[in-house]
Amino acid sequence: MDTKILEKLNAERRARRAAIVVTDMGDGGARLIRQGDAVEGELGEAVAKALRTGKSGLVEIDGRTLFLNAHLPNPRLVVIGAVHISQALGPMAKIAGYPVEIIDPRTAFATPDRFPEIVLHAEWPEDVLKRQPLDAYTALAAVTHDPKVDDMPLKAALDAGCFYVGALGSRKTHAKRVERLLAMGVTAEQIESIHSPIGIDIGAASPAEIAVAVLAEVVRAYRSRGLEAKGAAA
């Protein structure tokens, strides 16, 4: 592999953008394909599949054996609200392989005592997201049900194409939230993609059970992402 390709690949990985290295097993020639690059034909289909599934592998195209190495950013979870649910969701998601960051400007909630060993930002979401923008490999769960705290990051998550956007609240709370988001310029299609009521339906009652339901919903969204928009990534 050319060193230039390695440098470009690492730049994509550092920026949390997906990329594929295609290596010809016959002559060793390599090329870098970034998410969004136009690739024609059979290779285009194989690249789109690798970007969707994150699976690397060998493919035979026009008598050549090509190795596609898919470099996808690791999924992560941003939780808005340092509440009781988040205390359970943080460690659970971490164990499941989804590193967690919790954001809550209310310093009484966002204390290291309540969230040992979890990345915690006792700041307004807009300040944190300015430094660390959301992306397609990030899930966002808003669980404060305080519009001042939840609304801005919800819109940011929808605009960034986060693979999962969930919002806690009753149907009534959510109906009011929808009105506010529409007024902020969020489209009806984006509203449809919000998971609310949050979490898969397992009859969760306690904060920890709700955390299980939310985590399951995040995993499902991650593992099925892009399936509805097949080929759109190519």
Next chain:
Amino acid sequence: MEASAYIDEARDPLIIAEGWVKDGREVALATVVETWGSAPRPVGSHLVIDGEGNFQGSVSGGCVEGAVVTEAIDVIGTGKARMLEFGVADETAWRVGLSCGGRIRVYVERLG
């Protein structure tokens, strides 16, 4: 080099390889391209090796890294990529086989 909050730069083989190249070291890249049965590291996993046999990353659970490093030093010398195969069915299994019972193919190439 700008540090990323999302990659473990101290352990990431591709980031390490880039640094080695910048330091003027000769580097080989080994990649798991195919696995059968139970394999310890998934397809796409990397081991990077320099001309002196220093290595980072993994292509197995430590079972075949030694053999890959030896081959990689040859690849650095000749510049010619090669495909290695390891498994219990391999005749050298008693020496560098995979105890998990799987089989893997590893592509070794020189960087640059």
